[in-house]
Amino acid sequence: MERQSTEIRQEQIKQAVLDIIFTDGLKNLSTRNLAKKIGMSEGTIFRHFATKQDIILSIIADFQNELIDSLRNIANSNVESEQCLHDFLCTTVKYLTDNKGITILLLSEASNNNDVVLKNKLQQIFNSQKELISKIIRDGIATGKWDETISVEDVATLYMGIPVSVNVNLVLSSGEFHLDNFCKRMMRLLLKILNK
Numbered sequence: 001m002e003r004q005s006t007e008i009r010q011e012q013i014k015q016a017v018l019d020i021i022f023t024d025g026l027k028n029l030s031t032r033n034l035a036k037k038i039g040m041s042e043g044t045i046f047r048h049f050a051t052k053q054d055i056i057l058s059i060i061a062d063f064q065n066e067l068i069d070s071l072r073n074i075a076n077s078n079v080e081s082e083q084c085l086h087d088f089l090c091t092t093v094k095y096l097t098d099n100k101g102i103t104i105l106l107l108s109e110a111s112n113n114n115d116v117v118l119k120n121k122l123q124q125i126f127n128s129q130k131e132l133i134s135k136i137i138r139d140g141i142a143t144g145k146w147d148e149t150i151s152v153e154d155v156a157t158l159y160m161g162i163p164v165s166v167n168v169n170l171v172l173s174s175g176e177f178h179l180d181n182f183c184k185r186m187m188r189l190l191l192k193i194l195n196k
Contacts, residue, residue: 009048012038014059022100022170053115060121063102067095068128075132081140085190088136089162090183092129096166097179126160133159137194146194155193162186 016037020029031042031052049055074087096102134156140146166182 006048009040009044010058013045013048013055014062017055017059018099018102053117056118057121059102060118060125063099064121064125064128067092068125070095071129071132075135081136081143081145082191084136085140085194086183086187088133089159089186089190090179092163093166093179093183093186096163097170100170129163130156130160140194145196147196150194155190158193159190 013034016034017029020033020037024033031045035042035045049058070091071088074084074091077084077087079087134152137146137150137152137155141148141150141152169182
């Protein structure tokens with residue numbers, strides 16, 4: 001068997017964590033099940049990550065680097081507000097559907113273990129997303145396209161429920177999820193709120 005690089009092994013471990021959580025539930029996430037899923041020993045897992053928390057922190061770092069950075073680029077782009085909102089929404093939904101289990105993992109670990117580090121990281125992610133969606137809404141209002149009487153804070157809070165809804169749909173539908181249809185429906189709803 002060919003020896004894999006540390007980076008490849010770490011990615012395999014992180015993906016297996018998300019797969020186990022999504023398919024078998026958080027209660028079945030053990031180093032034994034993880035090792036079995038990726039075909040390595042438990043000791044090998046701990047050569048790549050010192051602790052389970054290190055795995056989770058690495059998944060959070062990926063989330064921040066991959067999703068939040070993409071969302072920041074979208075929010076700061078010069079595209080028209082409606083297109084910007086669409087790209088922001090669909091990028092979020094696609095990331096969550098491609099990385100099934102990530103939200104379940106992050107929320108469960110932070111709350112069940114009362115882990116201050118994880119809670120702080122999640123708060124940063126939540127705040128970043130909310131600030132970015134608020135920027136998009138304010139930009140749309142500034143152009144005169146969207147209703148200036150709406151509460152940016154309330155619409156941003158409402159928007160933050162969409163990723164939660166994606167995860168509930170993914171779990172209840174056993175992964176069968178129609179990304180394009182969901183994005184279109186959510187965009188129509190948001191535009192009904194935002195348009196003058």
